Amino acid sequence: MLTSSSPVPRPEIIHPSLWLASQLARGGARGVSSGFEALDAELPERGWPPGVLIELLLPQEGVGELRLLRPVLARAPATARRPPQAGRIALLQAPHQVNAPGWAHMGVEASRLLQLQADHAADACWAAEQVLRADSCQALLMWQPRLRKGDHDLLRRLHVAAQAGQTLFFMLRPLSCAREPSPAPLRLTLKSARDGLEIGFLKRRGPLREQSLFLPLLPSPNLQRHVTPVDRRTPATAAAGSLPSELAG
Amino acid sequence: MVFERDRVSALTAPARALGVHEGMRRGGVQLLAPQAHLNERDILREQTTLQQAALALLQYTPQVTLAEEACILLEVGASLRLFGGIRALCRKIRVTIARMGLSATLSCAVTATGAWLLARYGYVRTLSHRSLQRRLDRLPVVLLTAARAHLEWLHGLGCRQLGQVQRLPRAGLQRRCGKDLLAMLDRAYGAAPEVHDWIVAPPTFQARVELPDRIEHTDILAAYAQGLLAQLAGWLTARQLAIKKLRLWLEHERGRQAVAPTELQVALSVPAWQEDHLHTLVKEKLARSSLPAPAIALGLAADELESQQAASEMLFPEPGGSAEDHQRLLELLVARLGADKVQQAAPRADHRPEVANRWCSVMQSPASLPASLTTDAARLPPRPLWLLAEPLPLRMQQHKPFYRSALEFTSPPERIEAGWWEGRPLTRDYFTARDASHAYYWIFRQWRGGEWSDEEPQWFLHGLFG
Numbered sequence: 001m002l003t004s005s006s007p008v009p010r011p012e013i014i015h016p017s018l019w020l021a022s023q024l025a026r027g028g029a030r031g032v033s034s035g036f037e038a039l040d041a042e043l044p045e046r047g048w049p050p051g052v053l054i055e056l057l058l059p060q061e062g063v064g065e066l067r068l069l070r071p072v073l074a075r076a077p078a079t080a081r082r083p084p085q086a087g088r089i090a091l092l093q094a095p096h097q098v099n100a101p102g103w104a105h106m107g108v109e110a111s112r113l114l115q116l117q118a119d120h121a122a123d124a125c126w127a128a129e130q131v132l133r134a135d136s137c138q139a140l141l142m143w144q145p146r147l148r149k150g151d152h153d154l155l156r157r158l159h160v161a162a163q164a165g166q167t168l169f170f171m172l173r174p175l176s177c178a179r180e181p182s183p184a185p186l187r188l189t190l191k192s193a194r195d196g197l198e199i200g201f202l203k204r205r206g207p208l209r210e211q212s213l214f215l216p217l218l219p220s221p222n223l224q225r226h227v228t229p230v231d232r233r234t235p236a237t238a239a240a241g242s243l244p245s246e247l248a249g
Numbered sequence: 250m251v252f253e254r255d256r257v258s259a260l261t262a263p264a265r266a267l268g269v270h271e272g273m274r275r276g277g278v279q280l281l282a283p284q285a286h287l288n289e290r291d292i293l294r295e296q297t298t299l300q301q302a303a304l305a306l307l308q309y310t311p312q313v314t315l316a317e318e319a320c321i322l323l324e325v326g327a328s329l330r331l332f333g334g335i336r337a338l339c340r341k342i343r344v345t346i347a348r349m350g351l352s353a354t355l356s357c358a359v360t361a362t363g364a365w366l367l368a369r370y371g372y373v374r375t376l377s378h379r380s381l382q383r384r385l386d387r388l389p390v391v392l393l394t395a396a397r398a399h400l401e402w403l404h405g406l407g408c409r410q411l412g413q414v415q416r417l418p419r420a421g422l423q424r425r426c427g428k429d430l431l432a433m434l435d436r437a438y439g440a441a442p443e444v445h446d447w448i449v450a451p452p453t454f455q456a457r458v459e460l461p462d463r464i465e466h467t468d469i470l471a472a473y474a475q476g477l478l479a480q481l482a483g484w485l486t487a488r489q490l491a492i493k494k495l496r497l498w499l500e501h502e503r504g505r506q507a508v509a510p511t512e513l514q515v516a517l518s519v520p521a522w523q524e525d526h527l528h529t530l531v532k533e534k535l536a537r538s539s540l541p542a543p544a545i546a547l548g549l550a551a552d553e554l555e556s557q558q559a560a561s562e563m564l565f566p567e568p569g570g571s572a573e574d575h576q577r578l579l580e581l582l583v584a585r586l587g588a589d590k591v592q593q594a595a596p597r598a599d600h601r602p603e604v605a606n607r608w609c610s611v612m613q614s615p616a617s618l619p620a621s622l623t624t625d626a627a628r629l630p631p632r633p634l635w636l637l638a639e640p641l642p643l644r645m646q647q648h649k650p651f652y653r654s655a656l657e658f659t660s661p662p663e664r665i666e667a668g669w670w671e672g673r674p675l676t677r678d679y680f681t682a683r684d685a686s687h688a689y690y691w692i693f694r695q696w697r698g699g700e701w702s703d704e705e706p707q708w709f710l711h712g713l714f715g
Contacts, residue, residue: 062688066634066715088575096635099606099712100594105632110594115608116582117590127582134578192687 024206035071044205050166053159053184059175061095063192067217074107087138092116125154135165156183253290307483314445322361349476362437386412395429450487454551463543467535477549482524491520493553499544508542519576520555533584600667630663633691633712640709650708654685689714
């Protein structure tokens with residue numbers, strides 16, 4: 001007999017997209033692995049869900065948000081297409097100039113990058129919508145500063161546009177937006193920590209997780225592959241040497 | 250209300266409600282409907298409009314011809330499969346006609362003359378020979394232009410419908426009314442073959458539309474441009490061409506305050522012929538441009554053309570969209586944001602970071618740029634993901650560079666010394682540094698008075714590791 005606390009022990013038997021509030025949604029099973037086992041285990045659908053508005057809330061630029069996305073961005077989808085067309089990444093309203101050699105260093109070839117700058121917030125949202133509708137990019141990264149009141153329909157609109165395709169859509173917003181309502185089904189807060197990143201789960205299709213998840217991440221794994229300095233007594237080599245070797249990739 | 254030789258020849262429903270009817274004289278109309286707009290019928294303009302509509306309809310079939318009484322005949326037998334059946338095709342044709350700013354009654358039948366008769370009677374779609382016969386039998390004789398001269402005689406005989414005329418003895422009918430009537434009937438019923446002179450698309454394309462008023466709003470202009478683009482699409486399809494560059498011009502008031510026409514160029518990176526795509530581009534272009542004066546006419550010309558490249562369809566379509574889709578997206582983005590705001594990376598092999606990081610517009614083909622040497626990225630020392638447009642000078646605090654908090658070095662220095670061949674020698678020591686909140690930066694040290702002078706070096710922030 002079924003207990004009142006759990007009327008159906010496994011609701012996914014009824015329909016794959018059903019889940020209990022105490023479970024993580026696993027219905028879609030089409031998540032793109034984030035490249036971090038610990039993070040995948042905490043994300044619904046075992047990875048970044050494509051075709052969904054994903055919000056990453058940052059206290060400031062450069063805390064490690066791109067390091068977090070590195071595995072998923074560096075991995076171009078295996079398709080029969082010619083290389084320049086495979087896995088394009090659109091960067092919309094990037095806060096600084098994108099350094100193509102740096103991205104190449106990260107594993108993203110320069111030919112995959114597309115940089116978009118719009119003068120107005122409305123133009124930026126329009127451009128994001130077009131990119132999502134065309135569904136020809138692997139990922140869209142959009143930097144969205146604080147929205148004015150009444151502009152929240154834009155987020156909903158972008159989320160609907162994202163659902164039409166398979167583009168990974170990350171919206172990077174300031175941490176102060178955490179209190180504002182958002183239609184995004186996945187909202188994470190990022191905070192830099194020593195040699196890594198603290199990920200807080202603000203909203204996800206699954207149970208509430210109070211404590212944040214620590215992911216060990218270095219600014220660039222190439223710190224280790226650095227040209228061996230002549231003077232080995234520099235403090236930097238010590239810091240680099242203390243890294244666990246399995247994080248090098 | 251439209252007049253022809255001082256008699257009403259066409260009128261709107263509200264005018265009819267006021268008691269106006271066809272054939273009424275001008276005086277009577279002015280008495281009944283004093284506020285009505287009275288226009289003289291312009292046969293020439295009617296003809297041009299029909300020609301334009303026929304040109305636009307070349308999108309759907311190469312066999313288009315004009316028929317009597319403002320009809321356009323299309324032979325669609327070969328187009329049904331391409332456009333997804335007769336219903337889908339009718340829907341598309343209706344959309345095209347509406348975009349031209351016209352309205353039409355659509356009828357389909359297995360014979361062209363039959364379809365022509367049905368269209369003038371009302372919206373009828375017959376697909377089999379038998380249903381066509383049944384429909385035709387019930388049509389009024391008036392619709393048959395060859396029978397107009399003998400209308401009273403036929404009505405006197407009690408023949409009001411085509412079916413009744415069909416039952417009359419043929420020999421007697423031919424003697425009384427001539428060959429034309431019977432020939433037309435035979436063609437309509439499919440008993441005689443039909444011959445048409447199909448419209449041939451002109452060798453060059455240029456279209457122009459007069460606006461009904463002086464218009465300032467670019468949105469409304471875009472709607473009128475749509476009619477022109479529909480013609481362009483028909484012309485391109487008929488001639489198997491794709492457009493690379495199109496020119497739209499807006500004519501302004503002539504006379505004393507004459508203003509030169511405004512010209513808008515829309516350049517496409519990849520030739521296209523799809524009407525919807527061209528329309529979105531033109532719409533964005535119009536929305537971004539400002540008019541010096543209200544426009545009174547709109548023109549469109551095709552400047553650069555190429556032959557159409559058939560798109561290869563894949564057996565299993567990939568989810569990411571085709572390369573053509575991406576090109577279309579890029580053009581759309583360029584049309585609204587501007588060519589300099591949609592950029593692709595074209596990194597250069599140079600040790601100076603600001604020189605190596607080069608971006609160019611997506612409209613430029615990467616092949617046209619000076620060749621960039623591909624250096625093995627993994628062998629280089631760390632490079633940041635963001636580069637500041639201008640290096641930011643940092644102040645020092647307790648002999649450490651300071652940005653938000655004191656920075657702590659996490660890498661050995663990397664010396665970049667280059668640019669002497671351009672007369673701007675540059676000597677910098679780059680470090681990876683970390684601040685108190687564990688964000689990583691790329692900073693460099695520059696010696697002001699040479700490396701061995703006593704002066705303190707100046708520190709700059711140049712990049713961020715995202």
